[in-house]
Amino acid sequence: MITKHLPRALIYGILLIAALFFLAPLYVMLATSFKDAAQIRSGNLLSWPNSLNFESWQLAWSSACTGVDCRGLKPYFVNSVIMAVPAVLISTAWGAINGYVLSLWKFTGSEVLFGFMLFGVFMPFQVVLLPMSQVLGYLGLSSSLGGLILVHCIAGLAGTTLFFRNYYTAIPKELVNAARIDGAGFWRIFFRIVIPMSTPILMVTLIWQFTNIWNDFLFGVAFSGADSKPITVGLNNMANTSSSVKSYNVDMAAAVIAGLPTMLVYVLAGQYFVKGLTAGAVKG
Structure with missing residues (x-):
């Protein structure tokens, strides 16, 4: 026994x-x-x-200094929320449409196009910093939250497309063909048939994108301005701000505040993430 x-x-x-x-x-x-x-x-x-x-938490949130700015992490936290929410939703929706087209509405060269898109999954982001900064300058979005949203949408597009494309390949094509025979078009099939079947992969992609965007430091420090820095940059500036006595308790409270949203996401929705992965998010 x-x-x-x-x-x-x-x-x-x-x-x-x-x-x-x-x-x-x-x-x-x-x-x-x-x-x-x-x-x-x-x-x-x-x-x-x-x-x-709780004094250190209050200081970290509202009055700790990050360089010469002594407003705590609150403005950086707000910037991250304003940046992350639309970037996650747009990149997820964009990836869902791409995956839908590349799996169920294939056209000549679609596999080649998908292969080129996969380069974005493995390409180091440091390689694209200079061209991205030039594009943001041309569009007038440099050092702004709008520019950060655009950068994260483009950077995450390859990954979201991969997730949805591999998931949608498991959907029987006969189902789509039957809907087309009944007169359903591209968008009706997408919203009435495909999306209702996409809950597992939607949860995976939303959690994955939110984690990547919220925790990103490279794009935040490279493309943000004085009033558009995300919380990761604010946390770094706070930890590196020189003072007569190092306030480790304030730094630790700030680190927990910065990581709290992603921790809550995984605590509340972690089971859906695992179910989505086992349902085919990395299959194919």
Whole structure:
């Protein structure tokens, strides 16, 4: 009986150790964010705070300095929300249409076009910084939230197209052909047949895009202006701001605030992400 249950116990033990290993940094950040300066200097890194002190959270949100700007992370957080929400929705919708065309409405050269689009999945983003900055300059979108939205839509298009195209190849073509015989056109088939069947891959793509866009630093630091910096740039500026005494509790609170939206997304919708992947998001 002991031998029978040993493999399962061993698996659970390994998973528990892995979970503790990956959760340890989050614990350190949370514990440090609730400590005051005296406890940080005298205590242990892993010790729990004597009392929950929310002053560092308030400072990180509304009054901590990022360079010469002492408004905390709030304006950067708002910028990230304004940038991420439309960028995620547009890139997901755009990828869904592309995947629909490339899988169910194939045309001459569609496979070649899809192959070229795949280059965007593997291309380092550093390669496109200069041409993207030139395009944004031509469009008058340099150093603006609109420019960041456009950059993230284009950068994420190859990945979203790949997700949807591979998912839609599993849809029986007879279903689409039957709808066409009944007189349904391109958009009616898309909205009445394909989209209702796309819930798993929609969840995968939305979560994937939101995580990538919210956590992005490269495009944020390269294409943002003084009033359009996302939260990752604000967090970096806050951590690198020189002061007489380093406020580790404020920095840790700021780091948790910056990562909180993506953590909430995975906690609330993580099961849909796993179901979407197993339903065919990376199949084909």
